[in-house]
Amino acid sequence: MLKVGLTGGIGCGKSTVARIFADLNVPVLDADKIAHRLVEKEQPALTQIQQEFGPDILNPDGSLNRKALRDRIFSDPKQKQKLESILHPLVYKTLQAELEQLTAPYCIISIPLLFETGMTHFVDRILVIDCPVEAQIERVRIRDNLSIERIQSIIDSQVSRAFRKTKADDLIDNSDTDYRLAEQVKKLHNLYLSISACRD
Numbered sequence: 001m002l003k004v005g006l007t008g009g010i011g012c013g014k015s016t017v018a019r020i021f022a023d024l025n026v027p028v029l030d031a032d033k034i035a036h037r038l039v040e041k042e043q044p045a046l047t048q049i050q051q052e053f054g055p056d057i058l059n060p061d062g063s064l065n066r067k068a069l070r071d072r073i074f075s076d077p078k079q080k081q082k083l084e085s086i087l088h089p090l091v092y093k094t095l096q097a098e099l100e101q102l103t104a105p106y107c108i109i110s111i112p113l114l115f116e117t118g119m120t121h122f123v124d125r126i127l128v129i130d131c132p133v134e135a136q137i138e139r140v141r142i143r144d145n146l147s148i149e150r151i152q153s154i155i156d157s158q159v160s161r162a163f164r165k166t167k168a169d170d171l172i173d174n175s176d177t178d179y180r181l182a183e184q185v186k187k188l189h190n191l192y193l194s195i196s197a198c199r200d
């Protein structure tokens with residue numbers, strides 16, 4: 001099956017685009033959702049994280065204190081690496097298992113940090129959702145109620161818009177209204193269907 005990796009900076013519209021593909025009955029896998037599930041209470045990955053990061057990383061009820069973990073890894077690349085070495089192999093394994101359950105000409109795999117985590121080899125094609133940084137900031141400000149400085153620091157921690165564009169096989173321009181978004185998705189849907197038909 002053709003695997004299309006969907007990526008883009010925070011707030012560029014990845015989830016919005018993924019929903020439009022899903023509405024076309026395209027299976028959509030989501031690396032972030034998988035990672036989220038992997039660290040739910042009593043999951044083996046959470047035990048590993050607790051062993052590496054200490055008991056302070058858990059809430060009193062035994063669930064992950066996501067803010068504490070975020071703060072720890074945000075300022076320390078070594079800690080970030082440590083977390084990734086626990087989670088990445090498990091995310092891969094889970095994605096692989098989910099893929100094996102699918103029967104469809106192609107699927108979308110949403111991997112927000114596709115380049116940052118070096119997961120590009122996992123997909124056959126890279127679809128980048130693109131919009132200007134100002135639009136990213138404005139959309140995330142409304143969605144997540146974060147300060148502009150905080151949003152900017154997240155954007156700075158991700159690869160640049162220019163870098164993403166050089167790596168894209170396909171690009172969706174999401175600076176515009178949602179109507180054009182559906183149109184662009186439909187075009188790519190047809191493209192992916194014809195590519196997958198040639199592969200079989």
Ligand SMILES: Nc1ncnc2c1ncn2[C@@H]1O[C@H](COP(=O)(O)OP(=O)(O)O)[C@@H](O)[C@H]1O
Pocket residue numbers: 008009010011012013014015016017139140143174175176177178181
């Ligand atoms: N073209 C658009 N115009 C206006 N708002 C948009 C547009 N696309 C997405 N949004 C809104 O911007 C926010 C970020 O989009 P989202 O799809 O969640 O981005 P991502 O998943 O890449 O972080 C959401 O609240 C979404 O509804």
Ligand SMILES: [Mg+2]
Pocket residue numbers: 014015016
């Ligand atoms: Mg999203």
